[in-house]
Amino acid sequence: MIIDLNNIKSDPFQNKVFDICICGGGVAGITLAVNLSKQFNVALLEAGGFEYSEESQEVYKGRIIGREYYPLEETRMRFFGGSSNVWAGFCRPLDYYDFEPKKYVEYSGWPINRNDLDPYLEKAKSILDIPDDKEAPKDQFTHLLNKSADFKKIDFWFSKPTNFGEKFGNEITNAENILCCLNANVTDIILSEDLSRVKKIKVQNYAGKSYMLNVKTFILAAGGIENARIMLNCNRQIKEGLGNSTGLVGRFFAEHLHYAVGELILEDRFRNCNEIRTYAAPSERFMQKENILNLGLRIIRCNQNSSQYSFKMKIKNILCEWSPDLVESVFSSKCRYADQLMDRVVRIISEQAPNFSSAVLCDAEVDKFKMRRAALDWTLSPIDVRTIKNGVIHFGKTVASLGLGRLKVVQWLLSEDPKFPGIREDETGGNHHMCTTRMGTSPKNGVVDSNQKVFGIGNFYVAGSSVFSTGGHANPTFTIVQMSLRLADYLNKYN
Amino acid sequence: MTKHTRREFLSFLFSTTATCFLSAPLLNLSTEEGDDDFIQVNGWILKKSDLYV
Numbered sequence: 001m002i003i004d005l006n007n008i009k010s011d012p013f014q015n016k017v018f019d020i021c022i023c024g025g026g027v028a029g030i031t032l033a034v035n036l037s038k039q040f041n042v043a044l045l046e047a048g049g050f051e052y053s054e055e056s057q058e059v060y061k062g063r064i065i066g067r068e069y070y071p072l073e074e075t076r077m078r079f080f081g082g083s084s085n086v087w088a089g090f091c092r093p094l095d096y097y098d099f100e101p102k103k104y105v106e107y108s109g110w111p112i113n114r115n116d117l118d119p120y121l122e123k124a125k126s127i128l129d130i131p132d133d134k135e136a137p138k139d140q141f142t143h144l145l146n147k148s149a150d151f152k153k154i155d156f157w158f159s160k161p162t163n164f165g166e167k168f169g170n171e172i173t174n175a176e177n178i179l180c181c182l183n184a185n186v187t188d189i190i191l192s193e194d195l196s197r198v199k200k201i202k203v204q205n206y207a208g209k210s211y212m213l214n215v216k217t218f219i220l221a222a223g224g225i226e227n228a229r230i231m232l233n234c235n236r237q238i239k240e241g242l243g244n245s246t247g248l249v250g251r252f253f254a255e256h257l258h259y260a261v262g263e264l265i266l267e268d269r270f271r272n273c274n275e276i277r278t279y280a281a282p283s284e285r286f287m288q289k290e291n292i293l294n295l296g297l298r299i300i301r302c303n304q305n306s307s308q309y310s311f312k313m314k315i316k317n318i319l320c321e322w323s324p325d326l327v328e329s330v331f332s333s334k335c336r337y338a339d340q341l342m343d344r345v346v347r348i349i350s351e352q353a354p355n356f357s358s359a360v361l362c363d364a365e366v367d368k369f370k371m372r373r374a375a376l377d378w379t380l381s382p383i384d385v386r387t388i389k390n391g392v393i394h395f396g397k398t399v400a401s402l403g404l405g406r407l408k409v410v411q412w413l414l415s416e417d418p419k420f421p422g423i424r425e426d427e428t429g430g431n432h433h434m435c436t437t438r439m440g441t442s443p444k445n446g447v448v449d450s451n452q453k454v455f456g457i458g459n460f461y462v463a464g465s466s467v468f469s470t471g472g473h474a475n476p477t478f479t480i481v482q483m484s485l486r487l488a489d490y491l492n493k494y495n
Numbered sequence: 496m497t498k499h500t501r502r503e504f505l506s507f508l509f510s511t512t513a514t515c516f517l518s519a520p521l522l523n524l525s526t527e528e529g530d531d532d533f534i535q536v537n538g539w540i541l542k543k544s545d546l547y548v
């Protein structure tokens with residue numbers, strides 16, 4: 001059943017105790033509700049309505065105090081379906097290597113590994129409407145790349161992109177065991193007197209009317225920034241906020257760095273290679289050898305006319321661009337300028353290392369529910385920069401050595417101390433908000449344990465990419481769905 | 496500009512005068528064998544043999 005808390009007269013939660021209460025009707029929250037409702041009665045509390053509204057979205061406003069980033073009310077969506085209302089649908093599971101601890105990266109490694117998520121791969125594909133694998137397109141370019149020890153061809157899957165509100169709206173409306181409340185803002189999480197369990201959840205509608213829910217188990221699934229903001233704001237009983245005894249809530253904020261890093265000309269044998277996009281990533285060996293993080297390269301066709309020129313002609317023009325007079329006098333040929341001969345652009349999507357200083361904090365200014373707004377202090381580490389620089393330059397050498405083509409690296413990346421373009425010049429990030437309530441082996445290195453349970457609070461779980469220990473380079477939603485299915489399985493078994 | 500021979504052109508490319516045009520030497524990257532085979536021209540990562548087009 002779905003009700004609207006803005007239009008309800010009586011208290012829908014009176015005299016009820018919910019087995020499971022979920023805050024957030026986005027990708028994680030909806031996946032959990034649908035997969036828990038066979039066994040439990042579930043309250044799904046969603047801050048927005050069925051449609052976008054200013055009054056809900058406004059609550060997402062915050063301040064950027066670190067690296068330049070998108071306005072916080074533009075990088076996520078606060079209504080039923082969450083950011084799946086606007087996402088692009090790029091999907092890929094994390095790599096096995098992403099879960100492993102690396103000597104050269106502090107705080108690296110997850111308490112679980114890829115094998116723990118693999119059982120949920122097929123179901124996640126079906127939830128995300130990812131078509132069955134077709135025969136991989138004949139892509140000679142990236143197949144040849146596999147000959148290198150340093151880079152490999154990788155695949156992405158594409159969701160429709162699935163809008164979770166649209167896809168599961170009917171099922172939730174008809175589910176006897178789900179009470180989904182729209183315009184229901186979770187504004188406090190109240191613990192038992194001994195602080196060991198969540199007892200009640202406070203919800204408010206937009207008229208400011210408050211309700212209390214009694215819960216047996218609580219799951220926070222409000223998105224990668226909001227999960228941390230809510231835990232920090234709920235500080236009436238514990239001054240530093242919930243699950244924050246070691247000060248890690250909100251810390252380790254990670255994004256995927258998104259930049260155009262180069263342009264490529266292809267050798268003649270690839271002249272008729274028409275793939276629009278191909279993908280490559282470094283091998284584990286290469287990452288280890290270079291002490292760098294994971295990254296993905298998207299190689300995108302940019303110019304259909306370029307194939308009329310031979311590779312030799314393109315090289316001549318590269319040299320012409322460098323010194324027109326000189327080359328003209330040697331080759332007796334006019335410069336055409338290499339820009340027009342470009343075959344592909346290369347974009348990077350790269351991992352960010354766990355970084356305590358990179359954080360979602362609480363600002364002094366409050367929202368309409370008197371909750372302190374988010375302040376984002378996004379910070380990079382030297383290894384993030386080195387990953388992009390070394391990765392791209394080595395990719396350039398690899399394509400040249402294998403006789404695939406030649407890469408032109410963007411100038412800013414070649415400087416001694418590269419300064420990444422700002423959000424007005426390039427994408428910068430992927431709207432992927434990760435690691436702010438990271439999974440760890442103890443409160444010393446994480447906020448939740450390997451089952452996504454908050455350390456120290458018996459019935460409090462967190463879902464979404466805030467629980468990632470590290471982000472890899474793959475877009476997060478596929479992993480969010482896998483982990484939500486795993487959490488649902490766990491609660492169905494042990495709750 | 497007077498006509499140059501191919502040989503003159505290449506010797507110019509590899510001369511010290513030219514190195515500054517060729518921007519920084521190809522960055523201290525990996526210590527992989529074969530780093531010397533590459534040259535960087537205006538951001539292009541070329542093989543030295545490309546200059547013999």
Ligand SMILES: Cc1cc2nc3c(=O)[nH]c(=O)nc-3n(C[C@H](O)[C@H](O)[C@H](O)COP(=O)(O)OP(=O)(O)OC[C@H]3O[C@@H](n4cnc5c(N)ncnc54)[C@H](O)[C@@H]3O)c2cc1C
Pocket residue numbers: 023024025026027028029045046047048074075076077078079080081082083084086087088089090091184185186187221222223224226230430431432433463464465475476477478480
């Ligand atoms: C433009 C864009 C493009 C993207 N493209 C991709 C892509 O191609 N591939 C990919 O993997 N990912 C992509 N993403 C990211 C993807 O959308 C997120 O990873 C995913 O939606 C996160 O799921 P979630 O359930 O954790 O959070 P959300 O989907 O954001 O859901 C959180 C929900 O919680 C609700 N909520 C918040 N606060 C409260 C509160 N106090 N009380 C009650 N409810 C609350 C919100 O209204 C929202 O419905 C993109 C995102 C954007 C913005």
